Amino acid sequence: MAQALKDLREEVARMLDEARAAVGEMESDRTVFFQRRRNEEANLARRLTSAFDARTKVDFRGAAVSIAGIRSTSTSGLFGAVQNWLVASGKRIGGQS
Numbered sequence: 001m002a003q004a005l006k007d008l009r010e011e012v013a014r015m016l017d018e019a020r021a022a023v024g025e026m027e028s029d030r031t032v033f034f035q036r037r038r039n040e041e042a043n044l045a046r047r048l049t050s051a052f053d054a055r056t057k058v059d060f061r062g063a064a065v066s067i068a069g070i071r072s073t074s075t076s077g078l079f080g081a082v083q084n085w086l087v088a089s090g091k092r093i094g095g096q097s
Contacts, residue, residue, distance in 0.1 A: 002093050008052065008068055009089045015051075016082045019044040041078040048082075056081075 019040045026033045041058060048054035048067065055066040062075035065085050072088050074080030 005068065005089060005093050009086060009093070011051070012048070012067065012082065012089075013086055015044060015047055016079065016086070020079060037077070037079075044082065045078060 022043075023033070023037045023040045041063075045054075045056040045058070048056060048065065052067050055064075056078060057064045058078050062073060063078040063081040064071065064073045065078065065081040066072075067085060068089070070085060070088050070092060072081050072084035074084050
């Protein structure tokens with residue numbers, strides 16, 4: 001169980017890193033940046049759902065993600081919720097964060 005969760009955690013972390021890299025840095029036109037971020041959050045949600053049967057929710061209050069029975073939320077969007085999920089899953093497998 002612990003090894004399976006470690007492997008899952010590594011895959012989720014990789015997907016999050018890829019999505020953040022695709023968004024890139026904030027430019028002078030913040031509208032473009034936030035549109036890219038929304039698009040990449042939607043892509044990440046689809047990838048997590050497809051690969052891990054994740055449940056995601058994003059609305060005006062923030063976001064939530066549930067993968068492998070571990071649920072996390074964030075008011076900063078899906079990227080934050082997934083980051084919080086990584087912390088929670090690390091605690092579940094023995095203190096990694």
